[in-house]
Amino acid sequence: MHRLNVKLVNGVQNFAKGSLGKAYHQNKWTTVAFSTQGVRLSQAKSDSAASKPDRLSKKPPESKGYAANMFRGQIVPEQCFPYPDVLSPDQQETLQMLVSPTEKFFAEVNDPAKNDALEKVPDDIMENLKEMGAFGLQVPTELSGVGLNNTQYARLVEVVGANDLGIGITLGAHQSIGFKGILIAGNPEQKKKYLPDVATGKKIAAFCLTEPGSGSDAASIKTRAVLSSDGKHYILNGNKIWISNGGFAEIMTVFAQTPVKDPKSGTTKDKVTAFIVERSFGGVSNSKPEKKMGIKASNTAEVYYEDVKIPVENVLGGVGEGFKVAMNILNNGRFGMGAALSGTMRSAIAKASDFAASRLQFGRKIETFGAIQEKIARMAIKHYVCESIAYMVAGNMDRGFSDYQVEAAISKVYASDAAWWVVDEAIQVMGGMGFMKETGLERVLRDLRIFRIFEGTNDILKLFIALTGIQYVGAHLKQLQAAFKNPGGNLGVVFSEASKRVLKSVGLGGGKSKALDSLVHSSLSTQAGHAAEAVELIGQAVESVLMKHGRGIIEEQFILNRLGDAVIDAYAMAVVLSRASRSIEKKLASVDHEVLMTKVFCNEAIERVRFNVNGMKAPSSIENYKIMSQISQTICKNGGVAHANPLGI
Template sequence: MSQQKSEKNTFPSVAGNFFYGEIDENTVFPFPSFSEEQKEMAKAMTDAVCKFAADSIDAAKMDEEAKIPAEVITGLGELGLCGLAVEEEYGGMALDYTLYARVFQEMAGIDGSTATMLGAHQSIGYRALINEGTPEQKAKWLPDLASGKRLASFCLTEPGSGSDAYSIKTKAVDNGDGTYTITGQKLWITNGGSADFYSVYCKTDHEENGKTVEKITCFAVVKGEPGSEGLSFGEKENKMGIRASETRAVYFDKVVVPKENILGELGKGFKVAMNVLNSGRLSLGSGCVGGMKAILKLATEHAAGRKQFDRPIAEFGLIQEKLTDMAATIYSLESTVYMTTGLMDRGMGDYQLESAICKVYGSESLWKVVDTGLQIAAGNGYMREYPYERIMRDSRINLIFEGTNEILRVFTALAGIRGPSESLKELGKISDVSSVLSDPIKSVGVLTDFAKSRFSKMMVTRALTKAHASLEEEANYFSGMLSGFAIQVENTLIKYGKDIIGNEFPQGRIANMTIELYVMLALLSRTTSILNSSDVDQKKKDYVSKMCKLAFHDSRRRFVSNLKGMTKNKDKMIKEISEMVVDNGGYGLDIIDY
């Protein structure tokens, strides 16, 4: 049980294959279930987390005081929660992706600030050390980080560089004596101040073809080590939510580090950061499952207990709609996250699309579910005496950090279409498709291959033969949507060519369709496994089967609306109105005048 990649067992991204209209059923069926060993471990750890939280975590007080007490961090460290993915030889729990996600989910369901602190510490803070560290680096720093004796921070964002992460300015200058001097500032760094270990992304100079070019390198800056005297911190930020987690600016004034503190290769830091964020996004997604389950529990208790018009409000249709929607959304996200972690544990080598999907779908589902839960509680929900408003404030950050959902949509579309655009390169060499048709002899080889693959996509076959018989209708819909999606991706590439890169309207729809396809697949896979199991009673089977069908058809509706939007939309008008809004400096109308 660990997150070490099994080299012999790697297979390609499931979501990446959607862009070719392909799916390897053997990778997603059966749904990756917990082994007996994993179940035992998960139960032991989540029980321990709940017990510790009941005794020691007062989320409302921590929110009020905007502070996580030191003894909470110490206690979490003693439980092993600060070193979930660290190999045992360095004092960690060596959990695989599935267990890591499940334990993280539990913590996030208890308190958003504590989960953020823990996530910033290990999901991203010292993740570069796990992924890239040499045995010497790991031996030097990991044991204290895994035990929670020292905290870690991930330092990428700067005042001028948020989403455009490559534009960072913090500079590490090679002193020519085996050391680098780091100067610059990082903004909104979680655990900034209290952490000892900072993974800092800096620009470094490189000679290429007689020119000096800047690339990114990741350095470990450790408080108290010689040369770190220039490390300082801004005031603690006064935030809307996750208030108990610490967020500060981090300043580097001629901080000197030895080259032994470089994490990964010199000049390859951007890739290091992206890989770190890929796994970070996954735990963020599982954390959203925890938050959603917590709010549904609260809202259900309220709906069952609160009487209006002489009846519990849970008996009113418009409240029933909400409870059902919340449960079905949780089922969808849980299936999506744990299909992903299971695929990663089975050896899916490239999971950047899947983890982005977990983050985007997770954060938006959480936000929707929290809003719905608060509406069920109504006035109580709005009062600080109850936890709903805190959970709402805490939830909002998930759509922003670790890559905003807009950036991740752009990323999902562009990373996904990279594959098919390579395959269509031959076509791209010919100035446009009509010129291909006007000279069919010259292009016959290209066109024949293209036509063959296109024809196979248009033949709506049953792509999912392994789905449970009672889900046949959904499986057939899925097959049709998958081929429709791949054809649309090709059409988009032919229509826009390389201009697709600057065209976010179709990118957004492609990303949305990718997300929905992946969610629908997770629903079909998990529900099939439950329905096929002899260990599950009929009542539970009915429950999941109904939730699957409901969530699937919601997802399908969103997919179809995005697919239709690819060819019939108001994009031009949207762009024009937005430009007018900017020209007006806002709305620009007053009812008095117009």
Template sequence: MLSRLAPSAAVRSAVSGSNAVRFASAAAPKKEKAAAKAPQDSESFCMNLFRGKAIVDQVFPYPLNLDDERKETLQMILDPTTKFLSEVNDVVKNDENAETPMATLKQFAELGAFGALVPPEYEGAGMNNTQMARLAEIVGSHDLGLGVIMGAHQSIGYKGILLVGTEEQKNKYLPDLATGRKFAAFCLTEPTTGSDANSVRSTARKSEDGSHYILNANKIFISNGGFADVFTVFAQMPIKQADGTTKNKVTAFIVERGFGGVTNGPPEKKMGIKGSNTAVVDFENVKIPKENLLGAEGEGFKVAMNILNNGRFGIPAAMVGAQKHCIKKTIEQVTTREQFGSKIEEYGDVQEKLTNMIAKQYACESILYILASNMDRGVQDYQVEAAIAKVFTSECAWTTCDDAIQLHGGMGFMKETGLERVLRDLRIFRIFEGANDIMRIFVGLTGIQHAGKHLQAQASGGIGGMIGLALGRFSGPSGAFDSVVDPALKTSAASLDNCVSLFGRTVQDLIVKHKKGIIHRQFEVTRVAEAAIDIYAMAATLSRCTETAKTAGTVADYERKVANYFCETAAVRVVNHLKEASASNDTLVSTIKDIAKTACNNGANPIAHPIDIV
């Protein structure tokens, strides 16, 4: 799963080319210019957020809706899975030995965990995304290394076959993969290719008789790479263009180890998720039957993005599970540990840390099941929400585990407590399936592009459009949330409404100020993205709390307190990030650039030691 690096090319696909993003300017467009193509509207909450619009249909009411049959099916899998994770799988030994035994994986496979989303006709469990999220959450709470094996296998390893494979490919591969008779891996990352998927240097060419392809590739950091039988591999292939020229384009293939020419290196020595297998996989003159082309020739980048976007909710699910584990251990600690004559749960700093852990976990879980449920009901435009979910949950899980260790004191640092292993395991989740730095840029620029196109169209509408543009910059809150939230959440709803309004004005001002140059303003773009992440988390939290408060009984008031607390703290972060994005940052950005460039040009930090100068 270290190969799950969502490419910066995904960012470039949203903002690439000199004409890809045309931002509105204060000047009326020249009459001789052709009318711009009308921008597409979106039902995505986050995409509309960048226009300062609160379109709540994908958030309110909370879309989670499992019927009784699906709930029963889910429980039939969760009960034996929980027992297996507690009594059979030994997470400590897996970590110490840097391996999860194949016998353990085979037992896990018998529970249906490796074919959760595969339809029953292909021997899968036939679960939907919501059910799968719950399963991944349980696994993540026990063993993140096993979760990586599971995710690398089904969320990305054979997901391409499930999504875009032919019927023949599905019939051939899915039954063995869904049952764990065979394992899969996703092969994208190379020594020179991480976040930029379009820069792969692996090559594939078609044989002269057209019967097969010949693949040469060196893939690194491949989860399950040491034992996988089936690989989804991406390589550059010469594709003939309409004008008769040839251009290399990424193409996807289904490759079997049995084809020959497939070898792997020893397991990588990693900081965490040691129970998972990560290895170099080499493909040398591998002959791939033409029937094993995945998708169309030259469409591999789209295939990769489809796989990554569709499977991205798996990480948030595991992160929610890990947070719950850390919170449980923390409560056990603070309610039994005494210092200075009182149990440490009585101290304000401890209470604040625990409250923050609980509030963030609640928000993460709220986002997770909105995302999974929207996917289940056929929502197509969720790529920004999926990226936000990945960033937010992986960051929250890291800080939650770190605070859990802090509240355990010295014992938190000891191996026997188990939290140091969780912290090591968690670190990678901020890197793979899209490094969080890249994902923030993706969120920011994708939304800004969407808003920019609409602003351009509005500015092109003559004097009326110009007046509307000017007035729109100062429009107030919409009040969209007031009527859809629980009465006890109305203050938070008003705060959210204010955040959406301020967000929209800030984005518009940045577009007007920087125009296409905003692409290169990462200082501002990342802060806009941070604000968007918190706003979406606020909306998800209020929606979930509104729905669950109806049936939560005596715990309803507690949930309302948690939701209101999260929104109060998140709103402060939103305002601060937007203020930073709106400020005159040229001097600060220039200073940042100068310091970094000087150090890089020097080959090391050039600051002299005080002993040498005093």
């Protein structure tokens, strides 16, 4: 299970190796900073803004991301409205030429049940996939790949996800992350040397990060690479666990600690570096395939490195830059999971609805019962949201935007949670038949369980979503704090930021309920108002928790989880409103159906946002979090359930 988790809480991306910003805490402005060593708090320096004019002349970085700006209570529509339409006629034609044979292959040639039973992808199927170009979908054509953009790739991944998640992991571990580092961070020589072989499937790739003692806390990896005395090689020692394709991958992106000397201070400390490792270097071995709950057709193994000599030219992205490389790889590939799982959901919904339309109980088809209708409707709504987000992120990537890490994380979390729920409900609709192997849903449910864990557990990613947004807010609060030291000379900053906060604190400065009216079709104006309200509620909540907790916010995971949930819902509202509005404009055949799903989702999502925002500050909620913490500690100390059986025996 490639790259199960990545370190996010104590410093993913080193949280930009900088400060969260200035937060007003206990009557003092303080700096909250995230680093790989944790969190630190320091009082603001006494120097005045007037003595350091550059502080205010350098504006904090401005994000065009819709999600990032929600944390400031602002709507920046550029990356959400209108819904992206990025394929040229030629690209659409190319995609159609690829989709049809791919669907035919999975319908007529591949047997997912057989692959699951064999616990491997058969050699003939692997060869067929290679001939189809499935191992190099996004590699440029001049380097033997298919040359697809992200949106085209998403559509083909959706076909795979609808049919066989075991094969999906084999392909994804290879190209979505296995050699993705070479594609996005490799130098020209590395690309020319390695991409043709991996694109054709001549050599399979793997992503090697997770270790026995390092899952979510990726910075704690123990695998080490030390420069040889002649300076020509790094000597690699260590081991990685749960590596997809680990039993047969010939090319690996491996992350290891390396000693790095700071040119300024002269001190040396360990930093993570990414390496391109070939099995042919020698010293690389692996365990037998792991026995797993699901995705059994995917090879998962432990990989060992013993005195592996890696040429210095195989450093990927620079010495000590491995964390950045890993995060870029994962951020760049997460949208693919949303696309794949939207395919999984589409397939499950088809099976459940076909069954409901033919199954008779109490003299009626079960599709006529309200209980079944609600299940099928909610399944379809979740699929619509998941699919909409996946193609929104892919489209924005193709439009050249680079600030999409929060949206990509949202896509992964929503897709993996929704797919699990949808397939579980599909089984419920089909009753005993759904439980049988014959329908294939029990295999799909087993396969799905891992998606909420790898590429960053959903729990960790929700914290990542919340803390990344808070960091962005902090940068603006930092500038505001400096401006207040010399308000006369910085009226622009004071009035642009502070006045918004003052007005909100006294119940003024609203009007956001109409903020999306010009972007959303008039038939969805009520729901547009809900989406705008969600953004304002999130902005107010973020400011409130920063003022209350300061640096301590990183430890308030009960609160951060609810902020993450609220942001996911708020972003999803905007995305489906954007997609449905485009469907209305284009007069698509499914437009009425899409509008109905959008209305239900937004009407319910705003209630969840209100609930979660309230849960970040309500005294009763805060008290419950303290109680739950105590309950959990008691259970863990007891080694299990701490209350006695009611019979006392």
